[in-house]
Amino acid sequence: MQSALLTCPHCKEQGEQQLTPFLDLGKHPKQKLAILTDSLFTLTCPSCKQQYSVLHELLVVDEKQHYAFMLIPDTELGEVDGKVTGKEEFDEYLLRLVGSSAGLKEKLLLLDNNLDDRVIELCKLYLSMQLEQQDVQLFFADQQKEEQTLLFTVMDAESHVLGSVECERELYTQLTETVKAFAVRKGYFTKVDQAWAYQQIRNSADQ
Numbered sequence: 001m002q003s004a005l006l007t008c009p010h011c012k013e014q015g016e017q018q019l020t021p022f023l024d025l026g027k028h029p030k031q032k033l034a035i036l037t038d039s040l041f042t043l044t045c046p047s048c049k050q051q052y053s054v055l056h057e058l059l060v061v062d063e064k065q066h067y068a069f070m071l072i073p074d075t076e077l078g079e080v081d082g083k084v085t086g087k088e089e090f091d092e093y094l095l096r097l098v099g100s101s102a103g104l105k106e107k108l109l110l111l112d113n114n115l116d117d118r119v120i121e122l123c124k125l126y127l128s129m130q131l132e133q134q135d136v137q138l139f140f141a142d143q144q145k146e147e148q149t150l151l152f153t154v155m156d157a158e159s160h161v162l163g164s165v166e167c168e169r170e171l172y173t174q175l176t177e178t179v180k181a182f183a184v185r186k187g188y189f190t191k192v193d194q195a196w197a198y199q200q201i202r203n204s205a206d207q
């Protein structure tokens, strides 16, 4: 836990809050729920007792499944050297950098569904090109086994839900081949998002 003096957005009083900068999901698997339900980022003001949310830096590690996710709110970085965490074993981990809690939740959901986030970002690129709205973000929501489709939530830049779109599971299968040419640096937390997928396609077209 880490103490921080934060100003409540409701009553404007300052209060000391306990933030969680590190989660080990291998040891405490139930804490995944705290991320998925946003309770990890929800604080109660000691003065007025109202709740508010604060997004803060967070490192999520699962030493059993060998992955680690780094959340840096609104980061513009494309990657972060895993050495900054002081952990040696990260070279063999799946390392991802995310800039929002929605991005973090999506990474966890994808792992639970056994889906490759690099392929998912490519699927999103294809779906985005077909959407009429500009400046929307897509987040993986669910995998519908019977219909053989993948479902995505469409959000605007302020994270308001606009609706949902789906793609055929077949598209995912096809794109699995495409990502084999995409490189992710070992030992680096990489921000695998739509911009990343777009850049990878451009790089492979240049070769």
Ligand SMILES: [Zn+2]
Binding pocket: 008, 009, 010, 011, 012, 013, 045, 046, 047, 048, 049, 050
């Ligand atoms: Zn308050």
